[in-house]
Amino acid sequence: MHKLLYIALAVLITSCNSNTSTKSTTTDINSKRMESLEDLTLNQEFKDYWYNGKAEISSYELSQSRYGEMRDGKSVMIFVTEPFNIIDEVKADNPSEDNRPVMKLNVTRDFNTGIYPYSIMSSTFLPLDKKDNAIKISSSIQEWCGHTYMQLNQYDKVYDVSLFSYFQSEQEDYFEVEQVMTENQIPIQLRIDPTAMPIGDLKLIPSLEYLRLKHVETKAYDATANFREIEDGYLYSVRYKELDRIIAFKTQKEAPYKILSWMERYNDNGQPAVSTGTLIKTLNTAYWSQKGSEYEVLRDSLQL
Secondary structure: OHHHHHHHHHHHHHHHHHHHHHHHHHHHHHHHHHHOOOEOOOOHHHHHHHOOOOEEEEEEEEEEEEOOEEEEEEEEEEEEEEEEEOOOOEEOOOOOOOEEEEEEEEEEEEEEEOOEEEEEEEEEEEEOOEOOOOOEEEEEEEEOOEEEEEEEEEEOOEEEEEEEOOOOOOOEEEEEEEOOEEHHHHHHHHHHOHHHOOOEEEEEEOOHHHHHHHOOOOOOEEEEEEEEEEOOEEEEEEEEOOOOEEEEEEEOOOOOOOEEEEEEEEEEOOEEEEEEEEEEEEEEEOHHHOOOHHHHHHHHHOOO
16 A cells, blocks of 8 residues: 555656646747747837726627528627736736736627527737737637537647547547747737738638638648728738638727728638628726626627
């Protein structure tokens, strides 16, 4: 019995040392990578709007293409700034030298396909201290057949990808992809400065929602980005030639560059498929403290 106890303790100690070593290595790699990145300068107008203790919640009328038909629904974008712990790769609970300031974007899409509902959500964390790519993205899809979950974690020059799916062909998978700009981070970058968006030829990882709904390979795709000023805003679009897919976002011309609408168009088994979101209402509020039933009226104001 004592021998087994000693063995168990030895395994536990080894495991703890291994975890400590892994975290130390991660810290060193992240520190070296941070040194190579250009600082991101945020003006006072940005700080006054985004560091006021509130989140920005915007509701959208959703028209979602699925299974060859258009589906009506609702979409919500929640933008908020918060500290992100780069070791545990989650929202930080306490101040730490391992924290980075980020803007988090949670996006939901809810619509019905016949008798059963679809619920899609993604979370994207983009640093606000350096000109960097998203450091973490996660996405989940729930419907009556089952659910899927996908996550990208930034690690040096790659993204570590985790995939969990009810589909036999996908099941559970772990792999790496080239770390480049991600489609999921585009709305956040637009909120910082739409005129600074990259244009021309670039590599881009499509949104996790698209990758899972269409079951296409997770990788960096060649794309072409375009930015132009229109009468009532800015328009940023991206075309993926290999995927025969176009996405576009329309923003205000003035800060805080609210996203007024978005569009996604792709080839769906030889037929054109288009999904759109059009702004309904925006609220700036500390929603996390509004759990009581008396706050349900705020959902009504968002037309949710």
